[in-house]
Amino acid sequence: MSDIDTDVYFSYNVNIINKNIGGNKKYFSEGWENVCVPLSALITLISNGVAYCAVTNNETRNKNNFAGTNIVSIDIDAENTISAVLDHEFAQKHLSELYTTVNHTAQFHRFRILFRLERIIEDADEYEILMRTLRLMFKGDRSAIDAARMFFGNNQSTPQEWDRFIPNDVIDRLLLLNPEPKSDKNSDYQSLASSRSKVCIPLDQLITTADNQQIKFKNINPRTSIYCPYHLDENPSAFVGINERLSKFIHCTSCKRSWWQEGFQIKCRFNKRRHSHCDPTRPAYKTVKWCEPA
Numbered sequence: 692m693s694d695i696d697t698d699v700y701f702s703y704n705v706n707i708i709n710k711n712i713g714g715n716k717k718y719f720s721e722g723w724e725n726v727c728v729p730l731s732a733l734i735t736l737i738s739n740g741v742a743y744c745a746v747t748n749n750e751t752r753n754k755n756n757f758a759g760t761n762i763v764s765i766d767i768d769a770e771n772t773i774s775a776v777l778d779h780e781f782a783q784k785h786l787s788e789l790y791t792t793v794n795h796t797a798q799f800h801r802f803r804i805l806f807r808l809e810r811i812i813e814d815a816d817e818y819e820i821l822m823r824t825l826r827l828m829f830k831g832d833r834s835a836i837d838a839a840r841m842f843f844g845n846n847q848s849t850p851q852e853w854d855r856f857i858p859n860d861v862i863d864r865l866l867l868l869n870p871e872p873k874s875d876k877n878s879d880y881q882s883l884a885s886s887r888s889k890v891c892i893p894l895d896q897l898i899t900t901a902d903n904q905q906i907k908f909k910n911i912n913p914r915t916s917i918y919c920p921y922h923l924d925e926n927p928s929a930f931v932g933i934n935e936r937l938s939k940f941i942h943c944t945s946c947k948r949s950w951w952q953e954g955f956q957i958k959c960r961f962n963k964r965r966h967s968h969c970d971p972t973r974p975a976y977k978t979v980k981w982c983e984p985a
Protein backbone atom coordinates (compact mmCIF):
# COMPACT_ATOMS: atom_id res chain seq x y z
CA MET A 692 0.00 0.00 0.00
CA SER A 693 1.32 3.41 -0.92
CA ASP A 694 1.62 6.01 1.81
CA ILE A 695 -0.88 8.23 0.06
CA ASP A 696 -3.51 5.54 0.77
CA THR A 697 -2.75 5.51 4.49
CA ASP A 698 -5.56 6.90 6.62
CA VAL A 699 -5.16 10.22 8.35
CA TYR A 700 -7.38 11.61 11.11
CA PHE A 701 -8.48 15.21 10.90
CA SER A 702 -11.48 17.52 10.85
CA TYR A 703 -12.52 19.63 7.86
CA ASN A 704 -14.96 22.43 7.23
CA VAL A 705 -16.46 22.97 3.77
CA ASN A 706 -17.90 26.30 4.93
CA ILE A 707 -14.39 27.77 4.95
CA ILE A 708 -12.90 28.09 1.46
CA ASN A 709 -9.43 29.60 1.01
CA LYS A 710 -9.03 32.35 3.62
CA ASN A 711 -12.76 32.19 4.40
CA ILE A 712 -14.09 33.99 1.32
CA GLY A 713 -17.61 33.44 2.72
CA GLY A 714 -16.64 35.74 5.59
CA ASN A 715 -18.72 34.04 8.31
CA LYS A 716 -16.40 33.66 11.32
CA LYS A 717 -18.77 31.37 13.22
CA TYR A 718 -17.40 28.54 11.09
CA PHE A 719 -13.97 29.00 12.68
CA SER A 720 -15.42 27.00 15.59
CA GLU A 721 -18.58 25.41 14.12
CA GLY A 722 -19.35 23.16 11.19
CA TRP A 723 -16.34 20.84 11.50
CA GLU A 724 -16.56 17.20 10.51
CA ASN A 725 -14.18 14.56 11.85
CA VAL A 726 -12.97 11.97 9.36
CA CYS A 727 -10.52 9.14 8.92
CA VAL A 728 -9.68 8.95 5.20
CA PRO A 729 -6.64 8.34 3.01
CA LEU A 730 -4.09 11.17 2.86
CA SER A 731 -4.97 11.59 -0.83
CA ALA A 732 -8.51 12.64 0.21
CA LEU A 733 -7.13 15.35 2.51
CA ILE A 734 -4.96 16.62 -0.34
CA THR A 735 -8.04 16.79 -2.59
CA LEU A 736 -9.91 18.79 0.05
CA ILE A 737 -6.98 21.20 0.43
CA SER A 738 -6.73 21.76 -3.33
CA ASN A 739 -10.44 22.60 -3.32
CA GLY A 740 -9.74 25.30 -0.75
CA VAL A 741 -11.25 23.48 2.25
CA ALA A 742 -9.92 24.25 5.77
CA TYR A 743 -8.77 21.48 8.11
CA CYS A 744 -7.56 20.96 11.68
CA ALA A 745 -7.03 18.11 14.17
CA VAL A 746 -9.93 15.87 15.18
CA THR A 747 -12.06 17.74 17.73
CA ASN A 748 -14.44 16.60 20.45
CA ASN A 749 -18.04 17.59 19.63
CA GLU A 750 -16.73 18.77 16.25
CA THR A 751 -16.21 22.19 17.82
CA ARG A 752 -12.76 23.62 17.24
CA ASN A 753 -10.73 24.91 20.20
CA LYS A 754 -7.70 23.62 22.07
CA ASN A 755 -9.76 22.10 24.90
CA ASN A 756 -11.55 19.98 22.31
CA PHE A 757 -8.38 18.66 20.69
CA ALA A 758 -8.88 14.91 20.35
CA GLY A 759 -5.85 13.96 18.27
CA THR A 760 -4.45 13.57 14.79
CA ASN A 761 -1.64 11.88 12.87
CA ILE A 762 -0.70 14.87 10.72
CA VAL A 763 1.36 17.96 11.58
CA SER A 764 1.19 21.09 9.42
CA ILE A 765 3.73 23.89 9.51
CA ASP A 766 3.08 27.32 7.96
CA ILE A 767 5.99 29.03 6.29
CA ASP A 768 5.41 32.72 5.87
CA ALA A 769 8.15 34.08 3.57
CA GLU A 770 10.88 33.22 6.10
CA ASN A 771 12.11 30.30 4.02
CA THR A 772 11.91 29.12 0.42
CA ILE A 773 10.29 26.04 -1.10
CA SER A 774 13.59 24.85 -2.55
CA ALA A 775 15.41 25.20 0.80
CA VAL A 776 12.70 23.16 2.51
CA LEU A 777 12.75 20.48 -0.17
CA ASP A 778 16.55 20.25 0.11
CA HIS A 779 16.39 19.81 3.89
CA GLU A 780 17.53 16.36 4.99
CA PHE A 781 14.57 15.87 7.34
CA ALA A 782 12.09 16.86 4.62
CA GLN A 783 13.71 14.50 2.15
CA LYS A 784 13.15 11.65 4.59
CA HIS A 785 9.79 12.54 6.11
CA LEU A 786 7.82 15.27 4.29
CA SER A 787 4.42 14.06 3.02
CA GLU A 788 2.95 17.12 1.32
CA LEU A 789 3.66 20.74 0.37
CA TYR A 790 1.25 23.31 -1.03
CA THR A 791 1.39 27.04 -1.58
CA THR A 792 -1.01 29.14 0.49
CA VAL A 793 -3.24 31.95 -0.75
CA ASN A 794 -0.71 34.80 -0.43
CA HIS A 795 2.22 32.95 -2.03
CA THR A 796 4.23 34.92 -4.61
CA ALA A 797 7.38 34.14 -6.57
CA GLN A 798 9.26 36.62 -4.39
CA PHE A 799 7.73 35.75 -1.00
CA HIS A 800 7.15 32.05 -0.61
CA ARG A 801 4.15 31.33 1.57
CA PHE A 802 3.39 27.67 1.82
CA ARG A 803 2.49 24.83 4.13
CA ILE A 804 4.31 21.59 4.76
CA LEU A 805 2.50 18.56 6.10
CA PHE A 806 3.97 15.52 7.79
CA ARG A 807 2.06 12.30 8.36
CA LEU A 808 2.89 10.67 11.70
CA GLU A 809 3.13 6.93 12.19
CA ARG A 810 1.01 7.25 15.33
CA ILE A 811 -1.87 9.44 16.45
CA ILE A 812 -0.97 12.11 19.02
CA GLU A 813 -3.85 12.56 21.47
CA ASP A 814 -2.23 14.94 23.95
CA ALA A 815 -2.54 18.61 22.96
CA ASP A 816 0.63 19.66 24.83
CA GLU A 817 2.64 16.87 23.23
CA TYR A 818 1.26 17.86 19.85
CA GLU A 819 2.32 21.47 20.37
CA ILE A 820 5.86 20.36 21.26
CA LEU A 821 6.00 18.45 18.01
CA MET A 822 4.75 21.48 16.07
CA ARG A 823 7.29 23.71 17.78
CA THR A 824 10.26 21.50 16.99
CA LEU A 825 9.28 21.16 13.33
CA ARG A 826 8.60 24.87 13.14
CA LEU A 827 12.07 25.69 14.46
CA MET A 828 13.57 23.21 12.00
CA PHE A 829 11.96 24.86 8.97
CA LYS A 830 11.67 28.50 10.13
CA GLY A 831 7.92 28.26 10.26
CA ASP A 832 5.41 30.84 11.43
CA ARG A 833 5.72 31.21 15.19
CA SER A 834 2.05 32.00 15.74
CA ALA A 835 1.02 28.58 14.42
CA ILE A 836 1.44 26.74 17.72
CA ASP A 837 -2.12 26.05 18.92
CA ALA A 838 -2.92 22.32 18.78
CA ALA A 839 -6.39 23.12 17.46
CA ARG A 840 -5.14 25.59 14.87
CA MET A 841 -7.05 25.55 11.60
CA PHE A 842 -5.24 25.51 8.28
CA PHE A 843 -6.77 27.12 5.22
CA GLY A 844 -6.87 25.29 1.92
CA ASN A 845 -6.02 26.93 -1.39
CA ASN A 846 -8.00 26.16 -4.54
CA GLN A 847 -5.24 27.79 -6.63
CA SER A 848 -2.56 25.45 -5.35
CA THR A 849 -1.09 22.30 -6.85
CA PRO A 850 -0.02 20.23 -3.85
CA GLN A 851 3.10 18.09 -4.12
CA GLU A 852 2.99 14.77 -2.27
CA TRP A 853 5.49 12.08 -1.34
CA ASP A 854 5.35 8.54 0.03
CA ARG A 855 6.89 9.49 3.36
CA PHE A 856 5.98 9.85 7.03
CA ILE A 857 7.60 10.40 10.43
CA PRO A 858 8.13 7.03 12.12
CA ASN A 859 7.54 6.54 15.85
CA ASP A 860 11.20 6.60 16.91
CA VAL A 861 11.70 9.92 15.12
CA ILE A 862 8.52 11.30 16.76
CA ASP A 863 9.98 10.33 20.15
CA ARG A 864 13.19 12.18 19.39
CA LEU A 865 11.39 15.28 18.14
CA LEU A 866 9.34 15.36 21.35
CA LEU A 867 12.51 15.50 23.42
CA LEU A 868 14.38 17.97 21.25
CA ASN A 869 12.58 21.23 21.97
CA PRO A 870 10.03 20.95 24.78
CA GLU A 871 8.31 23.78 26.71
CA PRO A 872 6.28 25.53 24.01
CA LYS A 873 4.33 27.47 26.59
CA SER A 874 7.28 29.77 27.23
CA ASP A 875 7.39 31.05 23.65
CA LYS A 876 5.84 34.32 22.62
CA ASN A 877 4.56 34.41 19.08
CA SER A 878 5.94 37.82 18.29
CA ASP A 879 9.37 37.53 19.82
CA TYR A 880 12.19 35.19 18.86
CA GLN A 881 14.12 36.30 21.96
CA SER A 882 11.43 35.15 24.36
CA LEU A 883 12.08 31.43 24.06
CA ALA A 884 12.82 29.99 27.46
CA SER A 885 16.35 28.70 27.87
CA SER A 886 16.64 25.13 29.03
CA ARG A 887 18.48 21.88 28.69
CA SER A 888 17.21 19.41 26.12
CA LYS A 889 16.71 15.78 27.10
CA VAL A 890 18.30 14.76 23.82
CA CYS A 891 22.03 14.05 23.95
CA ILE A 892 24.41 14.62 21.07
CA PRO A 893 26.18 11.53 19.73
CA LEU A 894 29.96 12.03 19.84
CA ASP A 895 30.19 11.07 16.17
CA GLN A 896 27.53 13.53 14.99
CA LEU A 897 28.88 15.78 12.25
CA ILE A 898 28.66 19.46 13.14
CA THR A 899 29.13 22.36 10.71
CA THR A 900 31.45 25.03 12.08
CA ALA A 901 31.12 28.75 11.34
CA ASP A 902 33.85 28.42 8.68
CA ASN A 903 31.86 25.62 7.02
CA GLN A 904 33.95 22.63 8.06
CA GLN A 905 32.20 19.38 8.98
CA ILE A 906 33.74 18.01 12.17
CA LYS A 907 32.64 15.22 14.51
CA PHE A 908 31.26 16.66 17.75
CA LYS A 909 33.91 14.84 19.84
CA ASN A 910 36.70 16.53 17.86
CA ILE A 911 35.43 20.11 18.01
CA ASN A 912 37.30 22.47 20.29
CA PRO A 913 35.29 24.22 23.01
CA ARG A 914 34.25 27.80 22.21
CA THR A 915 33.97 26.98 18.50
CA SER A 916 31.16 28.85 16.79
CA ILE A 917 28.89 26.45 14.86
CA TYR A 918 25.65 26.19 12.94
CA CYS A 919 22.92 24.82 15.20
CA PRO A 920 22.17 21.22 14.23
CA TYR A 921 18.59 21.47 15.51
CA HIS A 922 17.03 24.41 13.71
CA LEU A 923 17.38 25.84 10.24
CA ASP A 924 20.37 28.00 11.08
CA GLU A 925 21.49 30.50 8.45
CA ASN A 926 23.93 32.29 10.75
CA PRO A 927 26.13 30.33 13.11
CA SER A 928 24.05 30.89 16.23
CA ALA A 929 25.42 28.07 18.40
CA PHE A 930 28.71 27.30 20.11
CA VAL A 931 30.44 24.35 21.72
CA GLY A 932 31.12 24.53 25.46
CA ILE A 933 32.67 22.25 28.08
CA ASN A 934 32.19 21.88 31.84
CA GLU A 935 34.61 21.07 34.66
CA ARG A 936 34.13 17.34 34.14
CA LEU A 937 35.10 17.72 30.48
CA SER A 938 31.58 17.03 29.25
CA LYS A 939 30.86 18.96 26.09
CA PHE A 940 27.63 20.65 25.14
CA ILE A 941 26.16 22.76 22.37
CA HIS A 942 24.22 25.88 23.23
CA CYS A 943 22.10 27.62 20.61
CA THR A 944 21.19 31.26 21.19
CA SER A 945 18.24 31.00 18.76
CA CYS A 946 16.70 27.81 20.20
CA LYS A 947 17.79 29.03 23.69
CA ARG A 948 18.65 25.47 24.47
CA SER A 949 21.62 23.32 25.42
CA TRP A 950 22.32 19.77 24.36
CA TRP A 951 24.90 17.70 26.22
CA GLN A 952 27.11 14.99 24.84
CA GLU A 953 25.84 11.44 25.06
CA GLY A 954 26.48 9.78 28.41
CA PHE A 955 26.29 13.06 30.31
CA GLN A 956 22.98 12.34 32.03
CA ILE A 957 24.35 9.13 33.51
CA LYS A 958 27.15 11.00 35.27
CA CYS A 959 25.10 13.95 36.43
CA ARG A 960 22.22 13.01 38.72
CA PHE A 961 20.36 16.25 38.95
CA ASN A 962 16.78 16.60 39.92
CA LYS A 963 14.16 18.57 38.11
CA ARG A 964 14.80 21.82 39.94
CA ARG A 965 17.06 24.33 38.29
CA HIS A 966 20.67 24.43 39.45
CA SER A 967 23.28 26.77 38.14
CA HIS A 968 25.82 24.01 37.54
CA CYS A 969 23.31 22.23 35.32
CA ASP A 970 22.91 25.24 33.12
CA PRO A 971 25.90 25.89 30.87
CA THR A 972 24.72 29.40 30.10
CA ARG A 973 25.32 30.47 33.70
CA PRO A 974 28.77 31.05 35.20
CA ALA A 975 30.46 27.75 36.05
CA TYR A 976 31.25 26.98 39.69
CA LYS A 977 34.69 25.67 40.48
CA THR A 978 33.38 22.91 42.72
CA VAL A 979 30.44 21.07 41.32
CA LYS A 980 27.94 19.86 43.91
CA TRP A 981 25.83 17.02 42.62
CA CYS A 982 22.20 17.22 43.56
CA GLU A 983 20.40 14.10 44.70
CA PRO A 984 16.97 13.56 43.23
CA ALA A 985 14.30 15.12 45.44
Ligand SMILES: [Zn+2]
Binds near residue numbers: 919943945947
Ligand atom coordinates in the same frame (compact mmCIF):
# COMPACT_ATOMS: atom_id res chain seq x y z
ZN1 LIG B 1 19.15 26.23 17.31
